[in-house]
Amino acid sequence: MVAFSLQRALLLAGALARLGAAQEAEPTILAEDGSVLVADETTVAPAAEVFSDLDTDEEQVAILTDAVVANLTALDLTNIDLFTFDEDVTGVNTTLRKRSGPAYRVGDCKVFPGDRDWPSRLTWNVFNLLTGGALIETVPIGAVCYPNSGVYNAQKCQNVLNNWSQSSLHASDPTSVMSPLYQGETCMPQNGQSGSCTLGSFPSYSVKISNVFQIQLAVNFARNKGIRLVVHNTGHDFLGKSTGAGALSIWTHHLKDIKYYSSYRTASYNGPAIKLGAGVQVGELYAAANRYGVTAVGGECAGVGVAGGYLAGGGHSPLSSKYGLGSDQVLSIDVVLPNGRFVTATETKNTDLFWALRGGGGGTFGVVTSVTVKVYPKMKFSGFTLDLVTGADTNNTEQIFWDAMYAYWRKFPSYSAEGVYGYSMVFPRFDGVAGYTWSVRPFMFPGKTLAQSKALIEPLLHEWRTLGLDFTPQWFEHDNFYDTWTQHFPAESVANSNMRTSSRMFPGEVWWNVTKRDAMFDTVKQIVKEGSALIQYNMNPAQRNAPASGANSHWRSAQWFAIMGAGWAPNSSEADLETTNRRITDDWNSRMRVFGPGGYGNEGDVMEPNFGNAFFGTNYPRLLQIKRQVDPNDLFWAPTAVGSERWKVQGQRDWLTLQTGKLCKVAN
Ligand SMILES: Cc1cc2nc3c(=O)[nH]c(=O)nc-3n(C[C@H](O)[C@H](O)[C@H](O)COP(=O)(O)OP(=O)(O)OC[C@H]3O[C@@H](n4cnc5c(N)ncnc54)[C@H](O)[C@@H]3O)c2cc1C
Ligand SMILES: *[C@@H]1O[C@H](CO)[C@@H](O)[C@H](O)[C@H]1NC(C)=O
Ligand SMILES: *[C@@H]1O[C@H](CO)[C@@H](O)[C@H](O)[C@H]1NC(C)=O
Ligand SMILES: *[C@@H]1O[C@H](CO)[C@@H](O)[C@H](O)[C@H]1NC(C)=O
Ligand SMILES: *[C@@H]1O[C@H](CO)[C@@H](O)[C@H](O)[C@H]1NC(C)=O
Ligand SMILES: *[C@@H]1O[C@H](CO)[C@@H](O)[C@H](O)[C@H]1NC(C)=O
Ligand SMILES: *[C@@H]1O[C@H](CO)[C@@H](O)[C@H](O)[C@H]1NC(C)=O
Secondary structure (H helix, E strand, O other), X not given: OOOOOOOOOOEHHHHOOOOOOOOOOOOEEEOOOOOEEEOOOOOOOOOOEEEEOOOOOOOEEEXXXXXXXHHHHHOOOOOHHHHOOOOOOOOOOOOOOOOOOOOOOOXXXXXXXXXXXXXXXXXXXXXXXXXXXXXXXXXXXXXXXXXOOOOOOHHHHHHHHHOOOOHHHHXXXXXXXXXXXXXXXXXXHHHOOOOOOEOOOOOOEEEEOOOHHHHHHHHHHHHHHOEEEEEEOOOOOOOOOOXXXXXXXXXXXXXXXXXXXXXXXXXXXXXXXXXXXXXXXXXXXXXXXXXXXXXOOOOOOOOOEHHHHHHHOOOOOOOHHHHOOHHHHEEEEEEEOOOOOEEEEEOOOOHXXXXXXXXXXXXXXXXXEEEEEEOEEOOOEEEEEEEEEOOOOOOOOHHHHHHHHHHHHHOHHHHHOOOOEEEEEEEEOOOOOOOEEEEEEEEEXXXXXXXXXXXXXXXXXXXXXXXXXXXXXXXXXXXXXXXHHHHHOOOOOOOOOXXXXXXXXXXXXXXXXXXXXXXXXXXXXXXXXXXXXXXXXXXOOOOOOOXXXXXXXXXXXXXXXXXXEEEOOOOOOHHHHHHHHHHXXXXXXXXXXXXXXXXXXXXXXXXXXOHHHHHHHXXXXXXXXXXXXXXXXXXXXXXXXXXXXXXXEOOOEOOEOOXXXXXXXXXX
């Protein structure tokens, strides 16, 4: 375990003191007769006006409005001025007192627990009341394993340990993240008996969102008080973007509404669509689409949040060679802006925002509450899966394996042109024997019959047989996506600590120059031989007539998306850690960047130099401009997000940024 010099040593026992248990003054509010009452859930209702949804006329959306704030202001609720809206960039006049929050200068930090300006318990109480009791004080998921934590529970600890690699365990916790590295690994369940449990980068509080007004309150409060704000959905993020020390976290996981439209009309679209709440996960979207008899574009793993980080980052899909990125399917987005206002962005309304929210990155422009996406008719899916092992105890020598891999790689552009999704992983063998395992899950063609897929694949299989590759493909054909996905994709496994990923998108133009192409193959092969895993995708998310959006422009020419990465022993020395981490960014990633300048911000290297170009391509300057307009004071911040250059997490090593320190402004 690594020791972090500036690691906050906030004792859990202190953090667990019950909300409102402190002996401070209680908040007050005026009664109608002018007498002063204690403000509590019997005297203060949740701060919302309820409207019926404009699209559906059924669902109710509860919104924080000027009228609600004006009422509470007139009743002199303690600290109500901390919840007012900002100067309105969308043009809605507000007659209320404006507090845009602190004006940060270089050197200033977001307010941190222990600072003079950190909200008092009384203030947190008022916030909790206004949200209808949705505030949660953070208890790290591993705390139940620590005898001194105050919440020790041997059975619950065992459950956490047993389910650690399952995303549902983490997604159902308000603050747990699936890349514990960035959290600081300060309360890992397996260290419970001997270690201490501290918050590390876990936020101080989160709000369990069930309706829009709670997000608006959190946004206004964090902005007006200068508190770091984090948006947290499932916690899948690979770069530490859904956690942050000393933050208030907006937890969107329970926004689960799904609504199907057989015919949804916009200026440029008329067809089936699905509206999904920000908390809907890939598996839930796929199951719903299957029920409605359509095909939805989503990611590969069941637990990923569709309308959260996935669509915000562009989102690649088993259907990407056919229909483009996940974000290309979006028709409408509902979002709470940094000024606290709730707006809808479409191709005709708030068009800059609409452009930026489709691919411009999570936790940057506001909090998305729901999106409406195009869906497609049911279609056939066919292809094969394959599990193959190399090594002295098999017929597959290393030479045969790499020759077969090169034969496959050479064909990538021709497969993409047919709509391919080729997803496979190369790992060193797990049983200690020298060699690789290669797991292809799956190699398939959406919309094609098995006979058509076989005809496309046979020339490659012929080459493989000629090379002497020993392999047995498992063919499949289904008349819908759901059966294909549930039966032929790998099970999701998460929360592996002590590892880091990076990624590259290799563009089609490299294949035109055979010298360069072969040098690219040699480079990737060499990096795998040096110890990297390779998670590779053959796809080209370049749907013809793809709508203009903020999504990484490098995606459009990509033929090969490769995730590389390495782990280290839990007891590695600081020097070994530095060597491994520097190798990923400075060595492996640099060598691959020569061929693939783009990387995927959702599955990328948190230390990516010049991440603006790598993660957003030619769209970066316009994204930055929109960020400045919508969020001039950087209420939203996440590592490698648009505009994140202006801030830095303190106390970090220059080869790895965790989220364990204060967030401070470093440039204008
Ligand atoms: C096992 C696994 C499989 C994956 N498979 C795929 C795949 O097939 N295709 C693919 O493209 N990616 C894939 N990813 C990457 C995935 O897209 C990202 O991790 C994504 O950011 C997850 O989003 P989330 O909302 O679930 O996670 P979180 O970690 O909760 O959030 C991720 C980011 O989005 C922001 N965010 C979340 N919700 C909102 C919101 N409502 N409004 C604004 N910002 C928000 C957060 O602040 C954070 O910056 C995979 C990741 C894992 C771990
Ligand atoms: C404001 O207060 C008045 C008087 O109590 C009440 O009738 C009205 O519904 C309130 N409006 C909102 C938006 O809460
Ligand atoms: C707009 O706000 C100002 C105060 O900021 C107020 O004087 C004015 O009356 C408001 N206009 C409207 C139309 O509400
Ligand atoms: C985790 O594993 C245990 C078995 O130890 C099981 O009973 C439980 O349902 C699982 N899920 C959670 C969320 O704990
Ligand atoms: C190698 O190939 C031969 C001939 O096909 C086969 O009989 C044998 O079982 C294979 N060996 C292994 C270890 O798979
Ligand atoms: C092909 O790539 C090689 C190596 O990158 C380069 O030297 C050469 O100029 C390229 N050839 C053409 C025709 O672009
Ligand atoms: C780390 O642990 C492994 C096995 O637990 C051990 O073999 C190795 O020597 C240890 N390394 C260090 C640097 O302590």
